[in-house]
Amino acid sequence: MANNSSVKSWNFKFGLNGVTADTKFSEERGYGFLGIGSDGWLEDERSDGFRMQEGQEIVLQNTENAVAVTEPDMPIRFAVSVEPNTYYQVKVTLTGADPEQDAKITLFSEKRHIHLTEKLIPAGEELVYEFNVNIQNVHSKKTGVYLDKMLNIVVLGENAALAAVEIQQLKGGKTLWILGDSTVCDQTAALPYFPLSSFGGVGQALPKYLGKDLAVSNHGESGLQTISSKPHFENFKERIQPGDLVYFEFGHNHKEENGVNNYYNNIPHYYEYIRSKGAKLIIVGPIDRHRPEQYDPKTNSWSSTLREFSEMGRKFVEEQVAAGRTDIAFVDLNAPSLKWYEELCEKYGRQDTSPSYYFHSIQGGEIDRTHPNDAGVDHFAYFFVENAKAVLEADPDSPQAKVLAELLEGARDEQPNPVSDAIVALGAPPNAAYPKAE
Structure with a gap:
């Protein structure tokens, strides 16, 4: 990871050679996975748009160069701390947990913004996908203004794995x-x-x-x-x-x-x-x-x-x-x-x-x-x-x-x-x- 005082950037690799599957998000660390651990279900659903019930827990697994799902409908929920009302360019590398099997991946960002739906990634291959996000505070008639301080990436599906995330802050x-x-x-x-x-x-x-x-x-x-x-x-x-x-x-x-x-x-x-x-x-x-x-x-x-x-x-x-x-x-x-x-x-x-x-x-x-x-x-x-x-x-x-x-x-x-x-x-x-x- 690298950042400077004016414009920040992050470069995450995942798996045994990078961010591991047990890396729980914390504000002190500034990045990690939501929904893991016995208290993961308590995560505010406004963070990335997914909600869990008491007793539920997301269990992820490591491969050498990726973090993968263990169940196709329980996602990888990766989050990075950012300043509200800021703009970013994101590059995500997706792959299969088992390189000998095809992967079928759904990708979300922010509050369940859909990018890919059951996208087929052939066995042994990677898919690099790019998009921009504008992290903005939002007003609710029920709760007032919600301060959005997270950039969110969610990956799920059959044999789904997250290999890398690159984030570059843009001034606009x-x-x-x-x-x-x-x-x-x-x-x-x-x-x-x-x-x-x-x-x-x-x-x-x-x-x-x-x-x-x-x-x-x-x-x-x-x-x-x-x-x-x-x-x-x-x-x-x-x-x-x-x-x-x-x-x-x-x-x-x-x-x-x-x-x-x-x-x-x-x-x-x-x-x-x-x-x-x-x-x-x-x-x-x-x-x-x-x-x-x-x-x-x-x-x-x-x-x-x-x-x-x-x-x-x-x-x-x-x-x-x-x-x-x-x-x-x-x-x-x-x-x-x-x-x-x-x-x-x-x-x-x-x-x-x-x-x-x-x-x-x-x-x-x-x-x-x-x-x-x-x-x-x-x-x-x-x-x-x-x-x-x-x-x-x-x-x-x-x-x-x-x-x-x-x-x-x-x-x-x-x-x-x-x-x-x-x-x-x-x-x-x-x-x-x-x-x-x-």
Whole structure:
């Protein structure tokens, strides 16, 4: 490890020749693994987005040149102490614990920001993966401002091992700031990890598809709408830099009278400040629910419960563009979400539960008709990027396309992971593959 007074850097090697599997995180040491030891379950779930129950313990193992999982659903949770509101470039080297076997690895950073999902690493090979992070304090309506003093890397999966981590602090970098509700925010997940029983937010999955030089900083929270989100915006808005982008997706919680109009009328509060900082706003039409009353099996069609919010968001953007502004764009997720539900009903059967594999559920609980799981947000993030590309391809010289071109610079060529046929074969969710309620 090496660092200096102005800009810090770290270079970690793992295994018997480096940081060993029993290196528990401490503030004094400044790095180590979370969740190990008999008291590891006490770790604050806000650290890296994973929560444990009393009595649970993560057990890791050493190889000569890596630290590896002993169970595929109990992760390596590596943390490094950093200063709040600072920016870093990260390089992670992943490999298989057993060099004679393939590895299938899922990689998260920060509060469960998804980078890789079940990525195949052939036997005997390594995968070097790079990304940027912006470690930011976040505001919560429940607890106030949470001081984030950790850079987090989480690795799990079959034969998964972490070989090296390089971290370089940067004096600045480009950020996609996110504002949204429970379908967008950083959701936590229980261990052992099962992606279909976790809650997920679309913002968590965006890093998988966006370029390595664009950090994602998620300031959404469950229950928010465009009025109650203002304190979250206040918390970070002064740290927005010229060239940054802000992702803005709301609608689910505007249940008040004139909710659609309130949504529309509140957008300028955010937009005018964002543009004053030299940044750009991307308004996103909200993903829809999948309630039984929305579905017509005869025509295999889903009606929208949130179309008006999507239409109002588009209307606001088009008005700004007509006025000559070039720092705003619209991307719809409402219509694409309904189209996807139709595709799932064709694939799994014309039932209103067919999309439910991609929404939170757990044995002993009801199907969640609103909140996606990790597999769901993996797809929604992909749809967001693909629809942004469609706007760019349709008219590359349009003002909105130019905004989205900045978002898509260096975008990764990744695909969402479908729910496995083996799980679907067990029946409608939540089936026997799902964990039971805590």
